[in-house]
Amino acid sequence: MQATEQNNITLPLHNWEAVHQLEREKNYLSNVAAGIGAASIASGALLGSPAFLLLALAYDPLDRVKKLARLLKVMFALLENFEHLGVQVFPTLKVPEKKNPIDLFVRFPRKAHIIISIRSKGESEIVYNEAKEALYVKRGKKGLKDWQPCPLVELGDYTNWLTKNRQLFGMSSKEVRNVPLSKVLVVWNPTKISTHREHLYSTIESLKLLVLKRKGTAFVIPDEDIINFVRAYLAHYEAQKEA
Numbered sequence: 001m002q003a004t005e006q007n008n009i010t011l012p013l014h015n016w017e018a019v020h021q022l023e024r025e026k027n028y029l030s031n032v033a034a035g036i037g038a039a040s041i042a043s044g045a046l047l048g049s050p051a052f053l054l055l056a057l058a059y060d061p062l063d064r065v066k067k068l069a070r071l072l073k074v075m076f077a078l079l080e081n082f083e084h085l086g087v088q089v090f091p092t093l094k095v096p097e098k099k100n101p102i103d104l105f106v107r108f109p110r111k112a113h114i115i116i117s118i119r120s121k122g123e124s125e126i127v128y129n130e131a132k133e134a135l136y137v138k139r140g141k142k143g144l145k146d147w148q149p150c151p152l153v154e155l156g157d158y159t160n161w162l163t164k165n166r167q168l169f170g171m172s173s174k175e176v177r178n179v180p181l182s183k184v185l186v187v188w189n190p191t192k193i194s195t196h197r198e199h200l201y202s203t204i205e206s207l208k209l210l211v212l213k214r215k216g217t218a219f220v221i222p223d224e225d226i227i228n229f230v231r232a233y234l235a236h237y238e239a240q241k242e243a
Contacts, residue, residue: 009170014090015083019075022091026068029061070118070188070223071103077227078106085111085234090169095161099149102158107169112234113181115158117151118223120188126220127194133214138194155183156215180237183218186226193220205232 013021071091078089086109093102104116125138126147135152136144159181162169166176187193193210202211207228210220221229 009167011088011170012090012093012168014088015079018089018091019072019079022068022072022075026065026072029065029068032061066120067118070120074104074116074118074186074223074226078104078230081227082108082230088169095158098154098157100154102162105162105169106230107171108234109170110175110179112237113162113179114184114230114233115155115162115181116184116186116226117155117158118186118188119151119191121147121191123190125192125194126187128196128200128210128212128220130197130200133212135212135214150214151185152212152214152218155185155218159183159216182233183216184226184229185212185218185220186223187220188223193222204229204236207232 075089075091078087088107088109090105090107091103093105095102100117102115103118104114106114106116121137123139127136127138127144128134129136133152135147135150137147138144162181163176166173196210200210200212201208203209207225209229211217212220219229
């Protein structure tokens with residue numbers, strides 16, 4: 001945990017201290033998965049339940065390792081590009097009654113707030129149904145499958161939780177009211193974002209972005225656009241303040 005001298009509170013784990021903790025967790029789980037994999041190989045030609053049990057045990061650690069690798073990659077990029085601006089990056093914030101935590105809450109104190117959800121659905125394409133305000137996953141010729149839990153709904157719920165728990169992050173009610181907050185769904189490669197109707201896109205600075213509605217509005221971007229999005233978002237609202 002880290003304390004701030006300004007308001008004498010203890011902030012949730014963030015920035016490099018959080019990076020180091022996530023790295024330790026990733027390394028531990030990688031070793032667990034490797035150990036299970038070695039045991040599976042040692043089982044040789046086992047075709048019965050023991051071999052399948054070993055593979056099942058390996059799945060969760062490997063899945064978590066992939067998730068941690070994505071979080072770490074984004075955190076490294078955010079800190080390397082924006083630490084000089086005083087950015088605070090809080091990872092994996094648990095929200096009661098929600099399956100998934102807030103992947104990243106990015107705070108530029110008294111300037112900008114960004115909630116980021118990082119999602120991957122493997123080799124698939126993400127499609128938005130405007131009439132239903134719903135996201136679907138398209139895999140080849142298998143048709144569309146409703147994306148549950150809907151990440152757009154989650155982002156709306158995360159916003160409500162963050163507002164109610166602003167004191168955890170040293171934020172005043174004035175900061176919550178006056179500082180712009182952006183909700184971002186990051187779609188991670190190899191998952192792709194389908195091309196949508198032109199009116200669903202907006203341009204911030206020179207960056208063209210897909211903006212979807214469900215419990216408010218959220219930007220949907222590929223992982224390679226994260227840093228460009230943050231730069232454009234900051235520049236846009238700085239320009240508005242000066243206008």
